[in-house]
Amino acid sequence: MDPLLLGAFVAIATILVLFSGVSVAVGLVIVSGGFLVIFDGFRSLELMPEVMFGKLNNFALLSIPMFIIMGAAIASTRAGADLYEALERWLTRVPGGLVVSNLGACALFSAMSGSSPATCAAIGKMGIPEMRKRGYPDAVAAGSIAAGGTLGILIPPSVTMIVYGIATETSIGRLFLAGVLPGLMLVGLFMAWSLYSTWKSGNTAVLRNVTYTWKEKFEILPRVAPFILIIIGVLYAMYGGVATPSETAAVGALLCVVIAMIIYKLWNVKDLWVVLRDSTKESVMILFIIGAAGVFSFMLSSLFITQSIAAWIGTLDVNPWVLMFAVNIFLLIAGFFLPPVAVILMAAPILLPIITSAGFDPIWFAVILTINMEIGLISPPVGLNLYVINGIAPDIKLKTILQGSLPYVACMVVAIILLCFFPGIATWLPNAVMGPAL
Amino acid sequence: MAVQSNAHAARTGDNWFLKTVAFLSLLSGWTAAALIVASVFITCQMIFVRFVLNQSTIWQTEAVVYMMIAATMLGLPYVQRLRGHVNVDLIPLALPLKARKLLFYVTMSLSILVMGIMGFYAFEYWHIAWERNWRSDTVWGVRLWIPYLALPIGFALFILQLIADTVAVAIGVDKPFGIGEVS
Amino acid sequence: ADLRLSHQWSTQDIRHQVAQMVADGVAEADVGLEITIYPSRSLFAPREQYNPLSRGQLDMTVLPLSYAGGQQPAYNLTLMPGLVKNHDHAARLNNSPFMERLEEIMAEDDVMVLVHGYLAGGFAGVDECITAPEDIEGKQTRAAGRAFEQMLAGAGASITSMASSEIYNAMQTGVLDAANTSSSSFVSYRIYEQVSCYTPAGDTALWFMYQPLLMNKSTFDGLTAEQQEALMAAAAEAEAFYLEEAKKEDAASVDVFREAGVEIAEMSPENFEAWRALAQETSYAAFVADYPEGQELLDLALSVE
Numbered sequence: 037m038d039p040l041l042l043g044a045f046v047a048i049a050t051i052l053v054l055f056s057g058v059s060v061a062v063g064l065v066i067v068s069g070g071f072l073v074i075f076d077g078f079r080s081l082e083l084m085p086e087v088m089f090g091k092l093n094n095f096a097l098l099s100i101p102m103f104i105i106m107g108a109a110i111a112s113t114r115a116g117a118d119l120y121e122a123l124e125r126w127l128t129r130v131p132g133g134l135v136v137s138n139l140g141a142c143a144l145f146s147a148m149s150g151s152s153p154a155t156c157a158a159i160g161k162m163g164i165p166e167m168r169k170r171g172y173p174d175a176v177a178a179g180s181i182a183a184g185g186t187l188g189i190l191i192p193p194s195v196t197m198i199v200y201g202i203a204t205e206t207s208i209g210r211l212f213l214a215g216v217l218p219g220l221m222l223v224g225l226f227m228a229w230s231l232y233s234t235w236k237s238g239n240t241a242v243l244r245n246v247t248y249t250w251k252e253k254f255e256i257l258p259r260v261a262p263f264i265l266i267i268i269g270v271l272y273a274m275y276g277g278v279a280t281p282s283e284t285a286a287v288g289a290l291l292c293v294v295i296a297m298i299i300y301k302l303w304n305v306k307d308l309w310v311v312l313r314d315s316t317k318e319s320v321m322i323l324f325i326i327g328a329a330g331v332f333s334f335m336l337s338s339l340f341i342t343q344s345i346a347a348w349i350g351t352l353d354v355n356p357w358v359l360m361f362a363v364n365i366f367l368l369i370a371g372f373f374l375p376p377v378a379v380i381l382m383a384a385p386i387l388l389p390i391i392t393s394a395g396f397d398p399i400w401f402a403v404i405l406t407i408n409m410e411i412g413l414i415s416p417p418v419g420l421n422l423y424v425i426n427g428i429a430p431d432i433k434l435k436t437i438l439q440g441s442l443p444y445v446a447c448m449v450v451a452i453i454l455l456c457f458f459p460g461i462a463t464w465l466p467n468a469v470m471g472p473a474l
Numbered sequence: 475m476a477v478q479s480n481a482h483a484a485r486t487g488d489n490w491f492l493k494t495v496a497f498l499s500l501l502s503g504w505t506a507a508a509l510i511v512a513s514v515f516i517t518c519q520m521i522f523v524r525f526v527l528n529q530s531t532i533w534q535t536e537a538v539v540y541m542m543i544a545a546t547m548l549g550l551p552y553v554q555r556l557r558g559h560v561n562v563d564l565i566p567l568a569l570p571l572k573a574r575k576l577l578f579y580v581t582m583s584l585s586i587l588v589m590g591i592m593g594f595y596a597f598e599y600w601h602i603a604w605e606r607n608w609r610s611d612t613v614w615g616v617r618l619w620i621p622y623l624a625l626p627i628g629f630a631l632f633i634l635q636l637i638a639d640t641v642a643v644a645i646g647v648d649k650p651f652g653i654g655e656v657s
Numbered sequence: 658a659d660l661r662l663s664h665q666w667s668t669q670d671i672r673h674q675v676a677q678m679v680a681d682g683v684a685e686a687d688v689g690l691e692i693t694i695y696p697s698r699s700l701f702a703p704r705e706q707y708n709p710l711s712r713g714q715l716d717m718t719v720l721p722l723s724y725a726g727g728q729q730p731a732y733n734l735t736l737m738p739g740l741v742k743n744h745d746h747a748a749r750l751n752n753s754p755f756m757e758r759l760e761e762i763m764a765e766d767d768v769m770v771l772v773h774g775y776l777a778g779g780f781a782g783v784d785e786c787i788t789a790p791e792d793i794e795g796k797q798t799r800a801a802g803r804a805f806e807q808m809l810a811g812a813g814a815s816i817t818s819m820a821s822s823e824i825y826n827a828m829q830t831g832v833l834d835a836a837n838t839s840s841s842s843f844v845s846y847r848i849y850e851q852v853s854c855y856t857p858a859g860d861t862a863l864w865f866m867y868q869p870l871l872m873n874k875s876t877f878d879g880l881t882a883e884q885q886e887a888l889m890a891a892a893a894e895a896e897a898f899y900l901e902e903a904k905k906e907d908a909a910s911v912d913v914f915r916e917a918g919v920e921i922a923e924m925s926p927e928n929f930e931a932w933r934a935l936a937q938e939t940s941y942a943a944f945v946a947d948y949p950e951g952q953e954l955l956d957l958a959l960s961v962e
């Protein structure tokens with residue numbers, strides 16, 4: 037059979053199986069096994085466990101559970117609240133200090149967590165009730181945190197960047213740096229929209245800030261010190277010759293747990309177990325998808341589908357920007373339904389050769405891809421962050437959370453467009469720090 | 475709800491089989507968590523040995539990688555029990571209860587079958603490594619049957635938990651895809 | 658018949674070109690045989706290729722044979738310091754009783770060699786040149802291969818293991834002081850931007866790695882005589898090309914490093930002997946201790962002039 041036609045069948049089968057309620061990882065193995073048996077014979081099934089083992093046999097993957105533990109440990113304390121409170125007390129001159137502070141806290145927290153739901157939960161737990169108490173519209177309170185939380189995978193460290201780096205063999209240190217400025221740009225866009233929509237809702241009173249005395253301002257500083265300590269510690273380890281990026285994650289995890297225990301008195305064995313349990317749950321889920329996606333891409337490659345799609349697109353001779361537009365639409369749709377890690381693992385091997393041969397920078401593309409995945413996190417039907425918010429504030433209707441998040445989706449689209457016009461936003465920092473790309 | 479990340483963990487009711495499987499999965503999950511904690515310490519120890527003591531680090535990277543694989547494999551049943559494997563249930567949600575139940579049995583049978591195939595060949599792979607005394611090609615040269623062992627065990631326990639989940643729906647302790655339960 | 662060839666190298670790499678030559682040669686012969694190449698680890702992870710090859714699920718591969726050294730300890734001799742002195746010596750080894758013995762061992766796993774080939778490599782130091790054993794003492798080093806790690810550890814270096822793709826970052830941040838890898842990796846990972854001195858493979862070099870084009874033996878035996886002939890003819894041509902290109906690659910890497918302003922050091926015959934004496938106490942000894950039957954093979958290899 038023609039590999040392209042076969043590819044279409046695989047795509048349909050994958051969609052059907054993945055929407056059938058079976059877990060994403062198992063679904064990928066079901067589809068792979070089915071097509072391997074039919075088109076490669078029974079014996080190719082023998083290889084599946086070896087292929088999965090080979091995919092997981094990679095030291096860089098260690099950083100996934102480690103960066104998840106970092107976020108989970110800190111998220112289980114009241115550190116998130118300290119963070120935005122401190123920001124608010126110091127940002128008294130900025131209008132709408134509270135929502136701005138919450139978004140700023142999301143950005144800062146993202147620098148300590150590799151995953152988006154953890155960021156969302158950490159800041160939202162205290163931030164959403166506080167914003168609502170002060171009179172912010174529910175939609176803004178919920179939407180801003182849902183969107184701010186997605187920064188967890190753009191601002192380093194980021195689990196999805198690690199997965200992209202492994203899948204495409206690009207430097208993880210470089211990918212991390214590439215996410216910094218686009219992350220800050222997104223925070224800025226989010227803040228602008230939050231202020232505008234609050235102002236438009238007519239309740240301008242909430243934008244006026246509570247004033248704080250200098251005593252209050254300085255009083256809170258020691259409570260933010262741990263964050264600064266962690267971030268500096270991790271940065272020093274990563275770029276200061278102590279450890280490679282993959283190893284640094286373990287230092288970060290240990291640092292976060294120790295700080296959570298000492299400063300936030302997270303002594304209780306039960307509380308510590310909850311941190312460990314949640315981290316294990318998220319890590320195993322992601323690592324199993326990585327292993328299963330390895331089997332899936334083995335099937336695609338073995339049946340020559342990956343190669344044929346790449347060759348076919350190569351012959352299309354379209355304008356690179358039209359191609360980029362199509363790729364974005366594809367990623368957007370995939371992101372609506374599937375968790376980021378699964379999208380990256382399934383799409384990167386096919387898309388990357390196309391992207392690079394069209395003259396786009398793979399590091400820049402990682403940022404574009406990540407923002408697409410962030411959109412998926414706050415859009416139906418599978419928006420992990422929406423459900424996190426729903427869990428934090430059950431009395432806000434899912435519909436309101438969704439309505440509140442949609443404008444932030446628009447902000448992300450704007451960010452993608454800006455990045456297309458000014459790719460330097462993503463590539464300047466890694467090039468400045470690590471020298472021009474290979 | 476389309477993502478079961480906030481769905482209820484597997485229910486066992488009063489059934490001894492479900493309770494036994496739940497206990498095995500819990501045990502397996504603890505082992506996985508312990509392996510993750512151990513890799514944190516081993517990695518930090520490695521950085522210390524290299525950066526502070528300026529000495530060789532021969533075994534740490536390899537050990538940590540194998541421990542991560544083992545944690546993933548042994549974590550499978552536990553995460554299944556916690557309903558932590560992310561899924562998309564658009565089709566089940568659109569179906570009436572009877573069809574949804576049928577679909578549940580179909581997907582669970584397929585899952586058990588495919589994981590069974592993985593488990594079987596993983597066992598074979600492990601057995602070859604054990605029989606022929608394969609080692610890794612590093613200075614440490616670990617006997618490969620040790621890290622490979624995590625695969626058959628992980629798949630076996632995972633299958634057990636999948637069977638338990640199917641049984642739970644069959645005897646009415648749990649609902650198909652966890653849809654419609656109060657969480 | 659349609660044969661599948663998997664390897665981990667990019668399509669610019671010599672090892673891909675060798676595979677491509679064989680594929681083209683066979684296609685040209687028009688004997689109803691087609692070879693599909695899966696480059697850049699698009700089918701299997703590098704270290705997961707030997708098993709499927711030996712079980713006939715993969716037909717061909719180009720891989721460092723020492724990757725399978727944990728399964729057949731004898732293969733560890735194909736990445737042993739000082740065993741091969743230069744490319745011509747390597748070519749003589751390929752036609753020696755030593756290689757015959759190795760091929761017998763491969764046949765036990767139902768594996769055979771189509772194209773023999775060795776690639777060389779050298780050392781690079783961030784601050785100082787690495788030529789003699791005493792140069793490496795106290796340095797954090799990454800070595801390519803178990804036997805080299807043992808030898809460098811014996812010289813007092815601290816060994817840290819990492820993928821060759823990580824060397825650049827590790828040197829930039831100061832995790833690593835020196836590294837040993839292949840000439841092509843030194844160039845493709847742009848290590849010349851991070852080091853002050855390069856000791857390339859020259860007239861005498863320590864680091865040679867055997868990276869043949871392998872085939873499943875049963876699959877080969879199952880081909881028609883005509884197909885086998887075409888395959889062997891293409892392989893012979895590719896082998897000559899492989900040897901020439903391997904030599905050029907070392908010279909090319911020197912040019913790249915020199916252009917980047919890196920000092921080029923040379924390993925003198927005395928240095929080479931010092932390394933080899935050290936290797937005898939460390940890597941050779943460890944090899945024989947692990948695998949007593951290996952002594953005979955080692956002697957066979959050392960007897961090749």
Ligand code: NA
Pocket residue numbers: 145146147148149150151187188189190191192193194
């Ligand atoms: Na982050």
Ligand code: NA
Pocket residue numbers: 371372373374411412413414415416417418419420
């Ligand atoms: Na979504």
